[in-house]
Amino acid sequence: MYFRLLFLALFLAITFNQSLSGAEKPFTVVVDPGHGGRDPGAVGATAYEKNIVLAVALKLGKLIETNNKDIKLIYTRNTDVFVKLEERSRIANKAKADLFISIHTDGVNNKKVTGASVFTLGQDKLKENIEVAKRENSVILLEEDYEQRYEGFNPTSAESYIMFEFLQDAHMDQSIAFASLVQNGFVHKKRTDRGVRQAPYWVLWDTGMPSVLVELGFITNPDEERYLKSEKGQNELTHCIYDAVVKFKDDYQRKSMAKASGDDTDSSPALARANREVEIASGAPVYKIQLFATRTLLDNNDKEFRGLKSIDYYQEKKIYKYTYGAFATEKEAATERKKISSLFPDAFLVAFKDNKRISMEEARSKP
Numbered sequence: 270m271y272f273r274l275l276f277l278a279l280f281l282a283i284t285f286n287q288s289l290s291g292a293e294k295p296f297t298v299v300v301d302p303g304h305g306g307r308d309p310g311a312v313g314a315t316a317y318e319k320n321i322v323l324a325v326a327l328k329l330g331k332l333i334e335t336n337n338k339d340i341k342l343i344y345t346r347n348t349d350v351f352v353k354l355e356e357r358s359r360i361a362n363k364a365k366a367d368l369f370i371s372i373h374t375d376g377v378n379n380k381k382v383t384g385a386s387v388f389t390l391g392q393d394k395l396k397e398n399i400e401v402a403k404r405e406n407s408v409i410l411l412e413e414d415y416e417q418r419y420e421g422f423n424p425t426s427a428e429s430y431i432m433f434e435f436l437q438d439a440h441m442d443q444s445i446a447f448a449s450l451v452q453n454g455f456v457h458k459k460r461t462d463r464g465v466r467q468a469p470y471w472v473l474w475d476t477g478m479p480s481v482l483v484e485l486g487f488i489t490n491p492d493e494e495r496y497l498k499s500e501k502g503q504n505e506l507t508h509c510i511y512d513a514v515v516k517f518k519d520d521y522q523r524k525s526m527a528k529a530s531g532d533d534t535d536s537s538p539a540l541a542r543a544n545r546e547v548e549i550a551s552g553a554p555v556y557k558i559q560l561f562a563t564r565t566l567l568d569n570n571d572k573e574f575r576g577l578k579s580i581d582y583y584q585e586k587k588i589y590k591y592t593y594g595a596f597a598t599e600k601e602a603a604t605e606r607k608k609i610s611s612l613f614p615d616a617f618l619v620a621f622k623d624n625k626r627i628s629m630e631e632a633r634s635k636p
């Protein structure tokens with residue numbers, strides 16, 4: 270009996286230890302108050318964007334630090350200083366954060382416009398959304414050496430935004446899920462609802478985790494400016510973001526627990542076959558299925574691969590492109606692509622020869 274108890278205790282200790290080790294890295298949130306220092310952001314009749322967003326960011330941080338010891342909190346700035354855009358994303362990427370929240374207020378010439386919105390990365394056809402992104406991205410121009418730093422990206426030129434079209438955001442679903450939680454909170458607090466939207470924000474593009482940009486309201490509307498400056502307004506808005514963070518973290522942890530406890534052992538015939546080492550004579554083309562691309566390198570077991578094994582990547586410029594499987598014929602690769610189309614509807618075939626990417630035409634012309 271003693272033995273059995275001891276055994277049970279040992280078993281529990283091991284199991285418990287395992288589940289703990291699965292959650293070794295704390296859930297990390299980066300809070301990014303926009304602008305700062307010599308960059309005031311949008312300017313109202315009496316207030317600057319940089320001060321309002323810093324106040325809300327600090328309130329948010331305080332709520333997290335007081336109530337959620339299990340969350341690691343990082344600010345990109347917690348004082349009135351100028352921080353480069355690329356530094357903001359670098360901080361988040363270096364910390365391997367689980368969530369990036371950039372906080373801003375809107376501003377337009379029309380004083381009647383009001384409302385809150387939450388943006389995720391995307392290429393929206395709406396001209397209005399691109400204009401907001403252009404305005405926020407323009408802080409780059411305040412950095413003395415921006416031409417060298419941003420690889421020729423000019424925040425004011427339309428051509429510069431084409432690069433966003435070729436990049437899939439690996440974290441889009443999660444970013445939208447979090448954005449919706451925040452926006453629902455705003456709506457609940459009777460803020461004018463401008464919705465969850467997509468726009469090509471540079472800082473969202475450069476962060477390798479679920480990331481959103483919150484526009485708290487319009488500093489250029491007198492009523493909203495008063496609200497944004499007030500203690501009541503700032504507390505309400507902060508609580509909306511805070512509640513969303515806690516809900517998002519709980520969902521995230523529940524999902525990774527479920528994954529760790531066993532439904533990860535997917536061995537459908539399709540996957541097993543793709544795992545098979547392909548023997549391909551050197552000089553012959555290899556076909557792979559490209560899933561998506563990111564700015565920061567993901568681990569092979571990253572949840573973004575949705576359980577697929579046999580993941581590989583290649584690099585073009587500063588972008589990592591991920592592929593799945595390796596096949597000797599285009600037909601085999603195409604069949605496999607169909608099988609995973611429910612997981613990755615936009616996946617497409619790519620060809621390689623001697624580990625170099627070649628065009629599909631080139632691959633087909635080789636016997």
Ligand SMILES: [Zn+2]
Nearest residue numbers: 303310373374
């Ligand atoms: Zn801003």
